[in-house]
Amino acid sequence: MTEYNTRQREALLRFFENNGDRHFTAAQIENELAMMGEKLGKATVYRRLDRLVEEGMVRRFVADDGKVCCYQYAGGESCKNHFHLKCTKCGDLLHVECDYLDEMQHHIFEHHGFTVETEKITICGVCEKCKS
Amino acid sequence: MTEYNTRQREALLRFFENNGDRHFTAAQIENELAMMGEKLGKATVYRRLDRLVEEGMVRRFVADDGKVCCYQYAGGESCKNHFHLKCTKCGDLLHVECDYLDEMQHHIFEHHGFTVETEKITICGVCEKCKS
DNA sequence: CTAGTTGCAAAGAGTTTGCATGGCG
DNA sequence: CGCCATGCAAACTCTTTGCAACTAG
Numbered sequence: 001m002t003e004y005n006t007r008q009r010e011a012l013l014r015f016f017e018n019n020g021d022r023h024f025t026a027a028q029i030e031n032e033l034a035m036m037g038e039k040l041g042k043a044t045v046y047r048r049l050d051r052l053v054e055e056g057m058v059r060r061f062v063a064d065d066g067k068v069c070c071y072q073y074a075g076g077e078s079c080k081n082h083f084h085l086k087c088t089k090c091g092d093l094l095h096v097e098c099d100y101l102d103e104m105q106h107h108i109f110e111h112h113g114f115t116v117e118t119e120k121i122t123i124c125g126v127c128e129k130c131k132s
Numbered sequence: 133m134t135e136y137n138t139r140q141r142e143a144l145l146r147f148f149e150n151n152g153d154r155h156f157t158a159a160q161i162e163n164e165l166a167m168m169g170e171k172l173g174k175a176t177v178y179r180r181l182d183r184l185v186e187e188g189m190v191r192r193f194v195a196d197d198g199k200v201c202c203y204q205y206a207g208g209e210s211c212k213n214h215f216h217l218k219c220t221k222c223g224d225l226l227h228v229e230c231d232y233l234d235e236m237q238h239h240i241f242e243h244h245g246f247t248v249e250t251e252k253i254t255i256c257g258v259c260e261k262c263k264s
Numbered sequence: 265c266t267a268g269t270t271g272c273a274a275a276g277a278g279t280t281t282g283c284a285t286g287g288c289g
Numbered sequence: 290c291g292c293c294a295t296g297c298a299a300a301c302t303c304t305t306t307g308c309a310a311c312t313a314g
Contacts, residue, residue, distance in 0.1 A: 002267080006268090174278095
């Protein structure tokens with residue numbers, strides 16, 4: 001059960017480390033890597049992704065439409081404070097850093113005895129661009 | 133664009149009203165209805181479900197494994213002005229009346245230029261009961 | 265050399281779509 | 290009668306699996 005150090009594994013790791021602020025679908029990862037000259041087979045992407053999630057290096061969550069899995073680097077603590085604002089018009093998923101999240105979480109716990117899983121919050125609405 | 137009153141539509145509505153505390157996958161709904169003698173085609177189930185979600189009558193979630201969509205009654209008109217807190221352990225959907233919602237909506241609009249559709253907010257976490 | 269890895273293509277699961285038929289108003 | 294809704298099956302999308310070829314240690 002030793003972990004081999006392959007080109008594909010390295011490519012994925014480097015990709016996540018350099019994009020800790022964004023999240024991607026498996027297909028996006030495959031494409032972006034291909035454009036950087038690192039071609040990996042679909043199966044390999046999925047298999048490695050599964051493993052990275054198990055190891056806790058990467059976090060998996062589901063887009064609001066429930067159709068695709070998204071992956072995001074979680075190696076650092078960078079991912080603690082963010083909203084997901086999903087525009088129901090254009091489909092954009094805005095990724096917003098904001099301290100207000102803590103406040104909200106705190107309120108809900110204090111007043112409603114509910115422990116919010118901050119990383120899973122997705123708020124639907126209409127973004128600025130689409131407001132015309 | 134008038135909404136017709138069909139046997140299938142009625143069956144789905146009644147099903148949700150009688151099971152407001154539970155959540156189901158599309159396939160489960162199809163099966164349970166079939167066992168009650170109400171056979172609906174797969175496509176019809178999905179189409180009606182989509183509509184009910186749009187109307188805010190029903191909420192769509194993603195199951196724990198991240199692979200299937202789940203649907204749960206969210207109670208039509210009475211559910212406009214409050215939080216929905218979804219427990220990811222037991223699946224319960226808590227309906228919480230709270231002015232804090234307005235505050236949050238306001239903050240997000242002011243600071244992030246995003247118009248929240250309050251009635252669609254669902255916050256995931258762990259409820260008091262499951263916190264042991 | 266041996267065991268873990270990869271890539272391809274085929275298989276699966278869940279959901280959507282095209283189109284002819286059926287049924288509400 | 291007109292128009293929306295339904296059902297079926299085929300099409301799609303995302304993900305997983307089987308298997309032979311490959312490669313790190």
